Amino acid sequence: MTDLTGSTVLLPRSPARAAGLAERLRAAGVAVTVAPVIERAPAEDAGALAAAVAGLDAGRYAWAVITSVNAVDALVGAGRPTTLADAPVRWAAVGPATVRALHSIGIEPALVPDDATADGIVAAFPPAPSRQDVAEASAPSTDTTTVLLPLGDLARPTLRDGLTALGWTPDVVTAYRTVRSELPADVVHARYDVIVVTSGSVAREIAAQYGATSPVVAIGRPSADAAREAGLSVAAVADRPTDAALAATVTTVLKERP
Structure with missing residues (x-):
């Protein structure tokens, strides 16, 4: 290893x-600092998420689209894993971490796009x-074109708009909130050769709390776009949203830096 x-x-x-990721980098001799800039907080309207979980169990949704581990955790917190696993719905997942989270509660996604982004799901x-197909395939009380989207409060409308264009009826439910976590002073005043950004929220908080003095590596294209919009310099984008990549x-x- 280098x-x-x-x-x-x-x-x-x-x-x-x-x-x-920290373990892999430290094995190569890198000095790694771990300090979160965002935290997950419960949705303000817990009743809406509980109603969505009940709707899954009742067969109200044709699909549930999961875009993060946080969404899986929120659904589990609002119901029971066994209820989710037995729900008469097809699941779609973005990214290997989300797939693993669904596997941990007994769910096998029916759709996992190669492009682990909201655009990838839509495509x-x-x-x-x-x-006519709906009328012939389901009971009159069942809406089989409704798709559950349990998202964070800062999620962009990419999924909602893309699925609507495909003829689906998205039901967007806030599953969790993203709140700021302040960087310690010693972290803010330190210098880093690379900062890793794993979401648009992280990119924006790094720009606000740390500044644009260090290049960033982004976990994917949406994070890279958000980083550039926030004024950060993107050195590279991982080809997969995994620790290995x-x-x-x-x-x-790091090897190519001056």
Whole structure:
């Protein structure tokens, strides 16, 4: 493995979520600092999420589209894993971490796009059935064109708009909120060769709390776009949203730095 002793990397994630990537980088000699800039908080309207879980169990949705581990955790918190696993609905998932989270509660996604983004889900999603198909395939009280989207409060309308264009009826429910976590002063005043950004929210908080003095490696294209919009310099984008891909990308950037 490449020896990158002396290199410094900031992982602005929770210790649990950063552990795998931090271990890989430290094995290469990198000095890794883990300090989250955002935290997950419960949705303000817990009743809406509980109603959505009840709707899954009742067969109100044709699909449930899951875009993050946070959404899985929120659904589990609003119901029971066994209820979710037995729900008469097809599941779609974005990214390997989300797939693993669904597997942990007994759910096998029917759709996992190669492009682990909201755009990727829309591109891979089937068009909605016609009204005649719905009438012939389901009871009158069942709306089989409704798709549950349990999202964070800062989610962009990409999924909602894309699925609507395909003829589906998205039901957007706030599953969790994203709140700021302040960086410690010693982290703010330190210098890092690379900062890893794993979401648009992280990118914006890094720009606001730390500034644009260090290049960033983004977990995917949406995070990279948000980083550039926030004024950050994007050195590279991982080709997959995994610890292995991020570690390889960060390592390459560190080896090529002046």
